[in-house]
Amino acid sequence: MLRSLTRLSGFSASRIGFQQPAVARISIASFHMGTRPNAVSVSTSTATSPSTPLPPPMAASIPKSDISTTTANATTAQGTDAGPVTGASSEQLGGEEEDKNTQDDAESAASGFAEFTPVSPEQARSLTQNPILSQLVNTIMKDGKKARAQRFVADALLEIRSRTQSDPYHVILDALELASPILKLTAIKKGSKVLQVPTPMTERQRRRKAIVWILEASDKRKGEKQLKDRLASEFLAVVNGNSGALVKKNQLHKMALANRANASLKY
């Protein structure tokens, strides 16, 4: 964790105000295992595209599901870093279109829940089966009105597609990755003082934070009445590099840097 914070500080000291690229995210696995992920490198190209895939959080052996193997295409990302686990999850987006590179597949597959719920290729973008989209739907849902929330997400995806002529699922993934913080600040009492301690978050917690920030930022949009338009605009704003959600993320990271000394405290 300390090492990750020094990386974060060295980075942001020189590039304050820029987009934090994917490199700044250090996975929880490396924290637990005490190793540095070898795939992490500084990307100096467009600040808005995540570069390399994260290694999966838990390298447990997951039995390969029959469903994904029968309908998997030969072009899936089988040859990337962590073998069997990534393989099982990348097959959920198997049968991907021609021009998508393997990097995208592995990147989108490296989310927290993907390894544990094998999904057949035709349900890769399903609002009910895909873990990321269903988390988005559930976060938007209020009073148990799931169908309404699904409609919002589906309409927002269609709106993104009509504005960009590209796959909205990848836009959403990209936006969530960009907007998700890598840690949260937990307040603990040391004596009489309240200290803010940076603590890690699971993938799901990170993603939820990103979704909540994006939703809050979308509510501030004037001129677009319907949620689908606001949501689509907000996802695209994150991907283009100017959104309230990104501002909040950077603020949180700055505060974590300021309190990095507390990270070594035991409580």
Add this chain to the structure above:
Amino acid sequence: MAHRFLASTPLLRTSLSLTARARAAVPAQYANYVTASAVVMAGGKAKKAAPKIKAQSNSFRKKKGADDDKGESGSGGATRLNEKYYKPSVPVKVEEFLPSTATKEHVGQVLGFPSTVVPALAQTAYPTLLSEQFELIKPAALVVRDSTVSFLEKVDKAMKTPSAQSRIVLTGEAGSGKSALLLQTVSHCLSAGWIVIYVPKATTWMNSSFAYNKVANTTSFVQPLLASNLVGQIQNVNKSILDKITTSETATVGRHEVEKGTKLSALLEVGVKDQFAAQDVMELFMKEIGAQKDIPTLVAVDEVNSLFRPTQYLSQDGKELDPEHLKLSKLFLNYISGKSTFKHGAIVAATSDTLLANKSEVLEVTLGVKEVSPYKRLSQTILPWTQGLTSVEVPNYTREEAKGVFDYYKKANIFFDAASEPLFLNKFITSNGNPRKFFTACAKGI
């Protein structure tokens, strides 16, 4: 509430404070009216004026920039867009839907409207829900179905028969493709050189969205602007054909005299320029095209169920008017019911389930679509107009048609999953082949 009012005034660009702008926006007659809030504001104004000015004028200036361009590129419009995701829209390549291609061999293929027909169709709006699909996928195209081929054969047979013998109403469940089939018929007849009168939304005639005036000494009402608009549309759609037909005798339309031998396009021009003569122009026009045998006429009315139920207009007694009391609707009802006829032509109409409030029980019972208790009293004023109509049911997609549409959606990048057989089956079965639900399933995944 106040900010919305202020945003629309030119006061936005001044560097006045908010309070000064609010004061300036209020009409002069109310300016001297002192309210409690005005007194309080005056008291606090001295303290708060200085710091408030800068903050609020900045926020107003920024808002002006953000409203203009797209939200996602941010305020000021100078932010770059992520090139990875923004791609140019490429129209899908489709063949043209012509009388030669509307055949059994092409069933399952999606064909676009011919370039000669598209400007004519642009004169009137597309049906509501279809227009959303057409905005998403360009160019506008529809699939050739078994029902299309058989229906167009029927319409071609009607080319040489009076219209009173071919009065067809397309029925079917919601989203089954009635409006789409009607659009294909219109396109087919335009390509074949018919005179086409296409009314995409008959509901707008009945929902009191146009002004109406009572005709003296009768119980009828006339809608001048609506008639004028309709006359203009017909003229733009059929311009070249109408130059070939001339009036058979002298007539008076409103305040104008129309001589014998005037081209029909010139007759319609009279109705476009003078809306109060438009109703008479329309009636004379329909009589003239009905009297000639060279060019057949197609009258295509969508949302026809609104013509068979009480309108939203009120009479002088405050009662709802029936469609027969509106002269333009009565003119069309005469042709739909067979009381008037074209020597060569056909009347094709389609019902619409878009708004539940517009459903016509009388029409559904007469066509045999719905059954009610024999003791239920149906409107005796509307019932006579529904006699003699043939009902053609538009079914859901067959598997072949759905596969063709599925491949078309994939080509148009409506969905980005791999176009596999299991995915197709998933969409087809969950939507039961219903065209609208199939589109929603493919485009939205719900």
